Amino acid sequence: MGLKKGQKIALSFLGALAIAAWAAPWLPLPSPYEIPLENSLQDPQWSHHPILGTDAKGRDLFARTLAGARISLLVGLLGSAVALLIGLPFGAVAGFFGGKVDRFLMRTADFLESIPLTMVVLFLLSFLGEYKTELASIGIGRLEVFYAAIGLLFWLPTARVARAEASQLRKSLFVDSAFSAGASQSRIIFCHLFPNLLPSALVMLTLTLPRVILMEAFLSFLGLGVEPPGVSWGILASEGMAALNPLVNSWWLLGVPALALAATLLSLNHLGDSLRDRLAS
């Protein structure tokens, strides 16, 4: 189980990022939210504070990038988890039962694939914005709605992979022997099918994560994702976009979040691809 050099780099980068993002509130950094206007738009100093410069409102960009990592990674993880929670059972049931059930479920998937789902989710997000107070009263905040909406966008590929795997497993010997030993269908699904689906579920999770993080950036840019003063990489990148003008060169406001996104997504894509290749061989 030796790891290649690229995989080691990717893993250690993601690990370091996750730890830094988790520990950010306890690190000796300026607040990512307070607005000391007198520090507005300082260049990155690299060696001393402010390492990555400050934004137009004087907030430290390094602190904001770490705070943004918390939300972006969380949205990524939970959004992919939702996609997995919908896609895995859906595909497993379709593949396991086959026949009419399979045809019906896959027809549904085909239908969903043939519509511009992103636009539907955009609607959903803007409509649910209207019911903010009602949703909050039953403990559903904006971010929870957001996770669910993103999960809705990305469960289809997972379902297809799970279906293919499940219909393979369905024909395997150990399922036959479990049947002849008198195991019920639900027992076979939960005790024999799901554990065998886990490796490919892990691959799908790693490959869905980067897409979810990109989607967060997309939605935040349109103003339907994370809302300021909340901060995510999508918010930082769109603030960087807004700061883009020919008079004041504040490249770091776009460059830093772009770099953070690129490094994270490259690592995740690389890990996902190599995991998939390893499983395939």
Add this chain to the structure above:
Amino acid sequence: MKSPVLKRVRDFFLTLIAVHAATFFLLRAARGGPFDAEREFSPQVLAALREKYYLHESLIQQYGRSLWGFIRGDFGSSMRYRDVEVGHLIWEAMPVSLTLGLGAFVLAFSTGVSAGLWAAHHQKKRRDSGLKMASTLALALPNFVIAGLAIALFSFGFGWLPPAGFGRASHYVLPILSLSLPFAAQIFRLTRHSAIEVLATPAILSARGKGLPTLALYRRHVLPLALVPVIAFLGPATAGLLTGSLVIEQVFALPGLGSHFVQSALNRDYTLALGITFFYTALLGTLTMTADLLLSRLDPRMKLWD
């Protein structure tokens, strides 16, 4: 329904009807009327407005009216821009989005496929891995960030191209570039992968053995087979281009369908949003069907529509 093509077309129309129904009821269920942002109306004006948009009828009646309108190609009038027909708005915005989308599509397809074949030809050399790196990077950035970097470089840096605006052909260059880049990267990866697989088959070896020139070999034997996964990707790519254009049009201030859609979602302009979604679904469905037809042409082993 014997013919698979007819079955496919029937499914397409069923999808359209379902999408129409879903968006119709979703939009009606949403809170906030189309007249919310305006000043207070007198009850008479309000009643007249409601009558004009048939809001006084029952939901079923409204649904029937809307569906009948769609069948006749009449999407009703916008609820925000009062005197404008939705069909007219779509018609007006379409050339902008079509130029953008088609331009990005052609650019992504041509550069992606040719770079993919080139990289496969030089596989495992430095040019190949360089292109591979570049493609993974292009896939790791949101397209508005790519757009921002392109603006910073080509508009503010070199001063070659306008950063935003509408009217001249040069206004389309940066939007098309930044919209197409992720898709070019994706198509590059698909082409490269499948071309390498095709190149390893005995058929290619024997064609080479017979002395077929490299260019003819690629055109006649490698390209058609290598294109199969690329064509299969056209459906998802179109969906992606449509979504991407929402953001790109916003960044470059292009008055296309994407800007209209985002605005209509924010304004709760029911009819406009419904019309655009419907239009996009029809477009997506048509292109997916075309892609499937092409696929069966390229690879006769492929079963056409089971």
